[in-house]
Amino acid sequence: MIVLILIASILMASVSIIQFKNEAKEYHQERLERKESAIKEHINYVLSTTTYPLTTNNLDLIFKDKIHELAQIHSLEINIYGLDGKLLKSSKASFSVDNVAPPIPKYILKLVQSSIEKRYVDIKNVNGIRNRSSYSQIKDEKFKPLGILNLPYVEDDSYYENELKNFLLRLGQVYSFMLVIAFALAYFLSTYITKSLKTISDKLSETRLTKKNEKIVLEANSKEINLLIKAYNRMVDELEQSAIKLAQSEREEAWREMAKQVAHEIKNPLTPMRLTVQSFQRKFDPNDPDLKQKLNDYSKTLIQQIDTMSSVASAFSNFASMPAQQNETLDVVNVVELALDIFNEEFIVFESNEKVIITKMDRTQLIRIITNLVKNAIQSIPEEQEKKLVLVMVKKEQNNVLIVVKDNGIGMEKENLNRIFEPKFTTKSSGMGLGLGIIKNIIENYKGTITFETESGKGTTFTVSLPIIKS
Numbered sequence: 181m182i183v184l185i186l187i188a189s190i191l192m193a194s195v196s197i198i199q200f201k202n203e204a205k206e207y208h209q210e211r212l213e214r215k216e217s218a219i220k221e222h223i224n225y226v227l228s229t230t231t232y233p234l235t236t237n238n239l240d241l242i243f244k245d246k247i248h249e250l251a252q253i254h255s256l257e258i259n260i261y262g263l264d265g266k267l268l269k270s271s272k273a274s275f276s277v278d279n280v281a282p283p284i285p286k287y288i289l290k291l292v293q294s295s296i297e298k299r300y301v302d303i304k305n306v307n308g309i310r311n312r313s314s315y316s317q318i319k320d321e322k323f324k325p326l327g328i329l330n331l332p333y334v335e336d337d338s339y340y341e342n343e344l345k346n347f348l349l350r351l352g353q354v355y356s357f358m359l360v361i362a363f364a365l366a367y368f369l370s371t372y373i374t375k376s377l378k379t380i381s382d383k384l385s386e387t388r389l390t391k392k393n394e395k396i397v398l399e400a401n402s403k404e405i406n407l408l409i410k411a412y413n414r415m416v417d418e419l420e421q422s423a424i425k426l427a428q429s430e431r432e433e434a435w436r437e438m439a440k441q442v443a444h445e446i447k448n449p450l451t452p453m454r455l456t457v458q459s460f461q462r463k464f465d466p467n468d469p470d471l472k473q474k475l476n477d478y479s480k481t482l483i484q485q486i487d488t489m490s491s492v493a494s495a496f497s498n499f500a501s502m503p504a505q506q507n508e509t510l511d512v513v514n515v516v517e518l519a520l521d522i523f524n525e526e527f528i529v530f531e532s533n534e535k536v537i538i539t540k541m542d543r544t545q546l547i548r549i550i551t552n553l554v555k556n557a558i559q560s561i562p563e564e565q566e567k568k569l570v571l572v573m574v575k576k577e578q579n580n581v582l583i584v585v586k587d588n589g590i591g592m593e594k595e596n597l598n599r600i601f602e603p604k605f606t607t608k609s610s611g612m613g614l615g616l617g618i619i620k621n622i623i624e625n626y627k628g629t630i631t632f633e634t635e636s637g638k639g640t641t642f643t644v645s646l647p648i649i650k651s
Contacts, residue, residue, distance in 0.1 A: 208312065212301070212333045216314050219254050220329065223318060226250075227326075234320040239327050240268045247271050259330035260318070265289050268327060284328065288315055292328065309334060380405075380412060393419060445548075445618065449485035452522035452551060456481050459524050481522050488544045505542045505625065507649075512537040512546070512581050513574050519550040520572060525558060527568040534576045540649040541626060549619045553585040553642050556616070560589030560640060580628075580645050588639040600632070 226246050232238040239260055243250075251258045251271035258271045265284035291300040292315050299316040312333040318326045379396060387393050395413040460478050465471065513532045520530055550572070557570045568588065575582040592600065601620045623630050626646055634640040 208310075208333070209301075212312055212314055212331065215254055215256050215333070216316065216329075216331055219250060219256070219258065219331065220316070220318075222250055222253070223329065227318075227320060234324075234326060236262050236268075236326050239318070243269050257332050259332070261328040261330060263325055263327060265328070284315065284330070289328075291315075292317065298325075380408060384412070387416070387419070446489050448548065448551060448555070449488045451555070453482055453485045455524055456485075456522050477521060480518065484518070484544070484547055485522070488548060505545065507540050507542055509538060509540050510543055510546070512539055512583075515543060515546055516550050516572065516574055516583065519547045520554065522551070523554060523558070525568075525570070528554065528558075528570045528572065530572050530574075532574040534574070537574065537576050537581050537648070538650075539581060539646070541646070545622045549622060549644060550583070550585075552616070552619050553583075553644070557585050557587035557589065557640070557642075560587055560591075562590060565589075576648075577645075579648050581648055583644040583646070584641060585644075586639065586641040591636040591638055591640050592634045593636060597634070601630075 223243075226242065227234060230242045232242050239262070243260060247258055247260065247269050248271055259267060260269045261284055262268050265286070265288075267281035267283065270281070288300055288302060292298055297316075299314070302313045302315065304311050304313075314329075314331040314333065316329050318329050320326055393416045395416050396409050456478055460474075463474075468474065513534060513536060517530055517532075520528060554570060554572065561568045561570070565588075569586075571584070571586040573582075573584040573586070575584070601616050620630055623644055623646065626649075628644065628646040630642065630644050632640060632642045
């Protein structure tokens, strides 16, 4: 509405300016014609009463005294020229007339003679002022041309300019008042109309899938707003049904995911246990002098894996904290070296820059980290590859212990790098891909980090950094 008023005011002002200019133009044109007609009637009267013969040469004598009287009566300068365009008499003061007055231009003489009315008006702008100059023939009683009457006329637009200014001022005042009314009306209308919309907007901003949403109880005067309210209330009903279905689906998905993770975590220690038993069967020698020590080592290894399975099973009822942390003071170097004993691969190499690194954490979870990373490293090396290497290093850097597992396997493709820790993501042909996601959670629970570097065709290096906890 306000924009329309502004456009209307601009159009009105533009049209008014054009109208005033046209009226001023028509006024000056008509005024000059009236003046010319009156002066010519006066001239004809002088010609009819003069005693001089009516010839061109006698015009100077005929109007010698009369031309000033005519100019004073009609308040206009009068010039009389001969038919050849030379000035014969002028109402100007004698001192203001040049000794040799300029003649009428030849093109004007031709235009006057060729026109039907024997008249021509020359219009020029001098210093921004519009000047009209009328040229018409003076004739005797028998319509014989005697000379040319010239009436210079300066257009004075001050009256119209003042009128235009006053009109535009009044127009501006009227439209300013209309704008104030329009602003006030628009404010009250918008407040009235948008009151219902604000209610709907507030309800929409408060709408959540996880809570019970209230319907809008409002009867608006607008049919469209009522339709919007009905649509919102219908959406609330549908959202409530969707929330119920989603909650049920999430519970089912959580149980399925927990079952998969439990199965995966139980399967992880079973593999090294099976390898340990097979190794024991293959290397068992009743006459070995170190038989007792080896049996003790095998027993410790099996007990550690059994403890891991037991912790998984005992935490089955609490998915969020699976498995529960049982922190104890331990030597990281010793636990890592012992965890590697379950693997029979000869290309697994262990290094440590410290003999003892004491920290406090869950032994079974530390073993799970090592076995998972080493198992993945072994599986990343193709069976047909001649030179195989899995290097496991334990380092101490300031208040952190670093566990590095490096292999010379096939590495990982670039498109898989961002998904490596995602649950259920795997590049292997078997397994569910839950291992790295779980150990990442374990590491982060200890305020640690796990990073990796990989190069396709050359291998991968995983680095686990865990803070050393003294108490």
